[in-house]
Amino acid sequence: MSELPLWAAVPVAMLVVAGGLLTLLGCIGLVRFQSFYARIHAPTLGTSFGMIFVSLASIIYFSVTGMRFASHELLLIVFVTITTPATLMLLARAALHRDRAEGRSDVPLPRSMRQNEDT
Amino acid sequence: MNRVFPHPVLSLGLLVIWLILQQSLSPGNIVLGAIIAIGAGAATGALALTRPKLKKPWLVPVLFVVVTIDIIRSNVAVAWLILTQGSGPGTARFLEIPLELRDPNGLVFLSMIITSTPGTVWVEHDQQANTLLLHILDVIDEQEWIDTIKGRYERLILEILA
Amino acid sequence: MSVALLEWSVLVAQLLLGIAMICTMWRMIVGPRAQDRVLALDAFYVTAMLMLVTLGMRTNITLYFEIALIIALLGFAGTVALGKFLLRGEVIE
Structure with a gap:
């Protein structure tokens, strides 16, 4: 790594460690939470600010040293922010679909079926 | 306008992403990026997505x-x-x-x-x-x-x- | 001085991300259900991508960032394909 002035090195160091810590916390949640629907919340820590902190650290580092234009990190932030909700929604729907197909009682039924039960 | 640019914002975004990835503003890259952006925009036009109309964009x-x-x-x-x-x-x-x-x-x-x-x-x-x-x-x-x-x-x- | 600070902080971040990758792998192996494994795979992709960004910072090699971008795109495509399969493929394990 190259020499940075201290005013830039301290934020870079803090951001990169904070990003790693947030991502680790998300993955610990992924391991320790008991139900799938609780677990699906955990990785969003890594994909929101875990990813943004690490990318920001990299942007500051390469901008201050002037080695390269930090274009890839900007694109990473945009891609991951757009794609994560899509995958998580799809997984949540798939899990609900499978649980309903197995007739589990701990997930809500489709609205149309619930109204039939009431009458 | 609607035939060539069904989604102007999408096409512009693609051009910007292309230029950022190439990390250059040379005329050749702008032309190539514009061709890709217009082509992809026209291709999504076939999907007939409804374009959001922003009344209060601010x-x-x-x-x-x-x-x-x-x-x-x-x-x-x-x-x-x-x-x-x-x-x-x-x-x-x-x-x-x-x-x-x-x-x-x-x-x-x-x-x-x-x-x-x-x-x-x-x-x-x-x-x-x-x-x-x-x-x-x-x-x-x-x-x-x-x-x-x-x-x-x-x-x-x-x-x-x- | 600042080089030592940066090298240590990036090393710490890489250790944290490495433990995070082990956590996602554990969830991928243990399951218990297919959706857990797919969710863990998605988290694994993101963590690996961040690991590559820190590697790029450590070595100053631009190639790592290109790989990170490719992993981000492939991870998305792979997870969506698997999610679609869970939604429409074999319903009961």
């Missing part, structure tokens, strides 16, 4: 700031839950919310906002009843969550698209 930055602040707050909240209640909070549950928003583009916006916020996931939308099924990690007061979703996000999106 409210989009407001929504962006509100969502960013909420994502920061819920990052802290979920990190705290993972640290303190390791085996999963007993307050995680499904929640059904009636919506007023019916515009498909607005619903896409809302789903992106809700799912990218840690602690809330959009599970299902019932088109007939126009209700939304969410899973929320930490429900202490149901009404508080309904007010957050409807008052903070849905109202702003309704105003932007109105």
